[in-house]
Amino acid sequence: MVILFYIAAIVAILAALGVVLQKTPVYSALLLIVVLCSLAVIYLLLGAEFIAFIQVIVYAGAIMVLFVLVIMLLNARRETPGQGSRMARWLGGPLLVVFLAEIVLAAWRQFPGAASPPPLNAGPAAIGQLLFRSYVLPFEVTSILILVAILGAVVLAKKS
């Protein structure tokens, strides 16, 4: 179990780095699918089978297909790397590394051994209860969020 977790986690991190560092958009999108799938594995390990499958079906299946399609439609090429600001390179990078290292270190110190988490009650019924009872308002309000996003897409893409 623990070994599987580490494998999935490392794959997820490496693939995520790949998404950012890749110059060709299609590769980035494909690597994103890898990230999502390895997250699904972690969900499985936590005992949340339902979420794991939803993750694969919705994100890796539906949404990423759309992504790839859009990238192909736009015929996106390799990006030409920009200069990038010097400050970002010499200050931002190291700061980011320090910050992440600090979090990892703090977490490591706090939880030295890998303890197996308690089993989750994450079946469809439980999730349904959560979504439509405790979190019904955020859940419903998300529709406004989506509406805004659609509106934005229309406004910014419309010919004037």
Place this chain on the structure above:
Amino acid sequence: MTPVQALDFIRVLPEIVLASCAILVMVAEPFVSARHTAALAWVSLIGIVAAGAGNAWMRRFSGPAFGGSIAADPFASYFVYLLLLAAALTLLGSVRYLETNQVHHGEFYALLLLGTTGACLMVAATELIMIFIGLEISSISTYILAGFRRADKRSNEACLKYFLLGSFATAFLLYGIAFIYGLTGTTNLVQLSEKLSAPGARPPLLWIALILAFVGLGFKVSTVPFHIWTPDVYQGAPAPVTAFLSVAPKAAAFAVILRVFLGGLASAGALVFWLLWISALLTMCLGNLAALWQTNIKRLLAYSAIAHAGYVLVGMAAAKAAGPEAGEGIASVLFYLAAYALMNVAAFILVAHLAGAGERYQEADDCTGLAYQRPGVAACLTLLLVSLSGFPATAGFFAKFYVFRAAIHAHLIGLTLVAVLNSVVAVYYYLRVVVAMYMREGNPRASASPLPWPLGAALALSLVGIFYLGLFPTPFVRLANLAASPLP
């Protein structure tokens, strides 16, 4: 867990009214002839007023709703009024602007209303997920609004910059929320506060969560060093949008900071205090110093908005330092935000008018001699700037005074001294515009056309408000104190 009841819906009435009105405007737009698009503005205005009425009516039904996701309390109610006011003033200021700049009316008003809805949800939310979704709604609306002048490069730049950096910052907030949930097992602020204040409960790693959340929210209120986007976005966005952007999402984010850092996570004392203290110091000083070099009015006001965020943080630090007597500091923050909303929205919509079609005239020098072509307009802008710089008899003074009073009471003498000296420095750059208008000879390039009446009405309302708050602040102070009581 009780099922959803009618009462739950009453407690989110303003948000429901606003969202419905936005949808109405959106749906009605294709059916309104091009000549009558201003009608959409009036529909939106009615929606805002109705939401305000709903907010007033709701007072009798205060309490948590939707299983503690959101609360209808005086705190939320105060901020909802404030946000509606900002939205209404922006709306009045943008009617003519949209015509001269040929911007689509329907979507503009709809996004404005939806952005306000999101901000209202943020201020009322007592649950981290809800806060996050409210924040996203208001942010995404404003990202799009910032890019509304699509023909203009700077507007595009503003939109993209705001979007990218904004998303990055929200990711920080989300990471912070995830940490909080992981450490405590809840996202509800009330439960969080109970869990954290229980004896012996000091979850490890909470400081990481705090810092992450603060970075995310700090971006929204543009505290230094998360302010880099502010001048570019404020300058590039259409001026009425800047008016809205500089007030509504900012005030809402401040409300969230109050709820989260002084409410839910109140027990994490020293770290939060020092975060606030250092941000306050940096934000005031850098905002004011950078503003000294600006000649573009929009950019100048952008840096001034950063500086004002610094003063607000002084009030928050005071509230944090005062411990159990935080009410005074919180009330001062609330009062400050009300005054700030009045002054800033009015200043930006007036600048929108002066900049003329295509926003070509944004430099202080473009206003040279304006006072003798349009004495009323110049006097109006002068009063707004005088209020922003914090002169007595205006809202800006009493707001600052109230914050400084709280800060001295909390023994933050050093920070107050810095704040006070900063407000002296600030006078210099505010006066730069006044100097151009009154004390230089020449003809103004800025639009000297008469004020359109909706803008005039908005400005008159703001000025009355500014002097009312400055001269007779008592009712408002009482209101702010009432609102400050129910944290989280």
Place this chain on the structure above:
Amino acid sequence: MNFFHTHVLSIVLFFPLAGLIPLLFIPGENKNALRWWANIVFLADFLLALLLVFWFGKEPAQEGLFKFVEKHTWIPSIGAQYHLGIDGISFLLIMLTLVLGFLSVLSSWTAIQERVKEYYAMFLLLQVGMLGVFMSLDFFLFYVFWEVMLVPMYFIIGVWGGPRKLYAAIKFFLYTLAGSVLMLLGILTLYFRYHRDTGVYTFNLLDLMQHANSWPLELQFWVFWAFMIGFAIKVPMFPFHTWLPDAHVEAPTAGSVILAGVLLKMGTYGFIRFSLPLLPQASSNPKVVKIMVTLSIIAIIYGALVSLMQRDMKKLIAYSSVSHLGFCTLGIFALNPHGLSGSVIQQINHGISTGALFLIVGLIYERRHTREIAELGGLSNVMPVYATLFMIVMLSSIGLPLLNGFIGEFTILQGAFEVNWRWAAWAVVGIVLGAAYLLWLYQRTMFGPCDNPKNQVLKDLNLREAMTLIPLILWAFWIGLYPKPFFKVLEQPVTAIVERVNPGFGTQQAVSQAGVPSPVSEVTGGRGE
């Protein structure tokens, strides 16, 4: 009449503001209507205030020594009140403000041709601010007026000023503002201290004063220096004076008159009204007194020396203000009745003399468009009336007996002498230098041959112009010949303040106290030491 009587201060205070509203509706092109209206408002306000002169003596003191008190709650949540009241000190300064306000507006009749409406509007606002400062008994209200007044003055210098007006205006503004925000911190410190002692939030000066003696010395020191910077910049005392020459030189004539005549007095008034009674132990601390007196003496001598060097008439008078105000602060920190009452009298005198001097410079500037002393000369030949009036004013400023300056300076010196003869000795040097630079100025401009052709054609004063100077000259003679009423008005408040700062003073100096009501008799009767 009863309502009028009980609210007389509010009416006098807000009358200019009420006058502002009709002014805004007079079209800007109709310049004469604007001028008439502004002059009428100022005159009417002065006439209203004359009632105070008749009532003042008979009016019983209501709170402490304050008369005509009005008190209403204003912002109860922070304890600020609308609280007005005057004692003898503020009464005299209010009358000075009203007289100088009217005269300066009258003097701008022809001097201001551009933006007339805005000009008068600013003066009306300024007048409200100045009167408010002298009437407020609530610290918060005081601060509001104190700051509000800056804005119109900034505009007056910045819009109607000379070539370097922008620099001068912003310098004036920022200096004064920096001082006053520090003062605000001082005010808040006292406010919270009072709250800690009593559980009540108040800015009420009289309430604060009752607790003043219980405040620890360290707190008093901190607040004293915070106040001191605020007031010293306004006075201006020696190291803080650099804004003054710029502001004076660039301001239009009327602006200079008000600046010198009234605004500077707010600093000294602040010391008398707030620093001394509220922080008695700090103010009377020997070290503090030493510092303040040293700064005053430096100001007296330095101001006079720099005046000697000036080529520009207005700058000369500006630096002479530094010197004269040095006398006022010296008198204050002598901390005895003579010093204090002499200081107040000298403040009035300075308002009269220096105000008149600025008017005189303005008159010549309007004719010749220069203030260079070298450009002028022999003007007494072509402008005899002008020369005569100038001479009287100059002599009053020097401190010639029979004129006002003598009374003020003499009483201050007497006060200083009672404490330490060296102070008086140094200050006398200032008087001698003062005579030197003013007489030299007069000689260079008025006497000698009138060989500049531009000067030979100058017209003498017309009636309006003479009328701006004559009231001041009459007042100067009044103080010079019969100062008793002025000292009488000041006697009670001054004694009360001295009693606070310097308790037991009365018993030590009983002999010299006996003569206070009539210093003139003392002048002849000796000091009683």
